[in-house]
Amino acid sequence: MSHPERDTRRCIVDAAERFFRDIGYQKTTVADIAKSLRMSPANVYRFFDSKKSINEAVLARFKGELEESLSLIIAEPRSAGSRLREMLMASYRINQARFIDQQRMQEMVCAAMEESWDAILGHIERYDALIGKVVAEGVASGEFRPVDPQAATQCIRTAMIRFQHPLLMAQCARIPGPSAEEMIEFVMAGLEQPKTGA
Amino acid sequence: MSHPERDTRRCIVDAAERFFRDIGYQKTTVADIAKSLRMSPANVYRFFDSKKSINEAVLARFKGELEESLSLIIAEPRSAGSRLREMLMASYRINQARFIDQQRMQEMVCAAMEESWDAILGHIERYDALIGKVVAEGVASGEFRPVDPQAATQCIRTAMIRFQHPLLMAQCARIPGPSAEEMIEFVMAGLEQPKTGA
Known part of the structure; x- marks a missing residue:
């Protein structure tokens, strides 16, 4: 994995952890995570399938x-x-x-x-x-x-x-x-x- | 507690346990328990307040x-x-x-x-x-x-x-x-x- 890709992956995991901690796993959506990173959900799905x-x-x-x-x-x-x-x-x-x-x-x-x-x-x-x-x-x-x-x-x-x-x-x-x-x-x-x- | 009262109490607990086991605690109502015993809910509440x-x-x-x-x-x-x-x-x-x-x-x-x-x-x-x-x-x-x-x-x-x-x-x-x-x-x-x- 190239550096930028690894960084993006890490940013997604960071953002997800904040959402899970703040509003909970069930209520968090992939769209929430994407939006907080100014990404499209499709871009998040390039790294994680779910x-x-x-x-x-x-x-x-x-x-x-x-x-x-x-x-x-x-x-x-x-x-x-x-x-x-x-x-x-x-x-x-x-x-x-x-x-x-x-x-x-x-x-x-x-x-x-x-x-x-x-x-x-x-x-x-x-x-x-x-x-x-x-x-x-x-x-x-x-x-x-x-x-x-x-x-x-x-x-x-x-x-x-x-x-x-x-x-x-x-x-x-x-x-x-x-x-x-x-x-x-x-x-x-x-x-x-x-x-x-x- | 008189005998009949103790028996009624036991019947209520028996019925409740069956309901809790079969349909679950959350879905069971006091009315369900009363109905299965051909009692009024008010009668159940004479023995248990909730x-x-x-x-x-x-x-x-x-x-x-x-x-x-x-x-x-x-x-x-x-x-x-x-x-x-x-x-x-x-x-x-x-x-x-x-x-x-x-x-x-x-x-x-x-x-x-x-x-x-x-x-x-x-x-x-x-x-x-x-x-x-x-x-x-x-x-x-x-x-x-x-x-x-x-x-x-x-x-x-x-x-x-x-x-x-x-x-x-x-x-x-x-x-x-x-x-x-x-x-x-x-x-x-x-x-x-x-x-x-x-």
């Missing part, structure tokens, strides 16, 4: 930023436990900043869950691959118990869902429950080898 | 059955770990039987989350009290680690939410992840004292 495709691009960019943050943590020269704690905390903070108090962004994700399930599954697979890498390193070094890294990763993701899922972040804020830090420590207690000599 | 109150009664009965099942397990002469596993599994099975493949029942719970938050909180408090009792027993006997029982109970409930929340039970069925049994074992690994001499 509103659903634009939504997938918005979500992919957001998830790409999250995956990038996790990759940076993975590369740090620290124990697996320390990196895993920070990755789980970073996932929570990034999702929270994006979704909490932003009901309309939840609408965008809910739409993706209805319309773009393959894209959602792809993000989950990449998330699991990142978490699973650190779990496997911790198991290999003996820092973690000898669990199956893939199975443990899925359990960790499932245990932390209240701190990741846009809808639950809103609902569970009203229920007595652990902070993200407390939940991470609870999860790590099942994963880390008991301290010897304690 | 559809919301009927929904609370449907939910209270269901949650009462769940709490009854958990109480029976608590009373069994078995280890805390064994009882806690079975309580978590029973909660999952009972919720699953009620909600899975029954999108309309999810609608009923979602309506309660919007309209009857105090009732939802009450159910969560009673659930936590039941789980917390067994956690406290396990801590007291040394079978579990020396955790704070209330905080650990909230973590356990949060970790298991994918197997309890009507919406998540449907959504997560399409995501690679642990079975309820695998998730329970993951949770228990963080709670139980490491086996000595293993």
Whole structure:
């Protein structure tokens, strides 16, 4: 893709994200997005074949930023436990900043869950691959118990869902429950080898 | 409340539950419920001041059955770990039987989350009290680690939410992840004292 084309694509995704945040996914039309960019709808359709495709691009960019943050943590020269704690905390903070108090962004994700399930599954697979890498390193070094890294990763993701899922972040804020830090420590207690000599 | 009054109340709750399951909470009217019982709406309103109150009664009965099942397990002469596993599994099975493949029942719970938050909180408090009792027993006997029982109970409930929340039970069925049994074992690994001499 040439530079101008990449820039146009990015402008469309930027504009779409603003509309999804301000008036919601359902109410946004491709014509709205085009008009705000002084483009014809036909020009937008040259880049994206549907509103659903634009939504997938918005979500992919957001998830790409999250995956990038996790990759940076993975590369740090620290124990697996320390990196895993920070990755789980970073996932929570990034999702929270994006979704909490932003009901309309939840609408965008809910739409993706209805319309773009393959894209959602792809993000989950990449998330699991990142978490699973650190779990496997911790198991290999003996820092973690000898669990199956893939199975443990899925359990960790499932245990932390209240701190990741846009809808639950809103609902569970009203229920007595652990902070993200407390939940991470609870999860790590099942994963880390008991301290010897304690 | 006299017997006939209690019976009428129960008939209204039965009929409401059928309507909520068959046509959904939103589309059901108090007039529908009354008509199916050959009653006047005014008579239904003698027992329940609104559809919301009927929904609370449907939910209270269901949650009462769940709490009854958990109480029976608590009373069994078995280890805390064994009882806690079975309580978590029973909660999952009972919720699953009620909600899975029954999108309309999810609608009923979602309506309660919007309209009857105090009732939802009450159910969560009673659930936590039941789980917390067994956690406290396990801590007291040394079978579990020396955790704070209330905080650990909230973590356990949060970790298991994918197997309890009507919406998540449907959504997560399409995501690679642990079975309820695998998730329970993951949770228990963080709670139980490491086996000595293993």
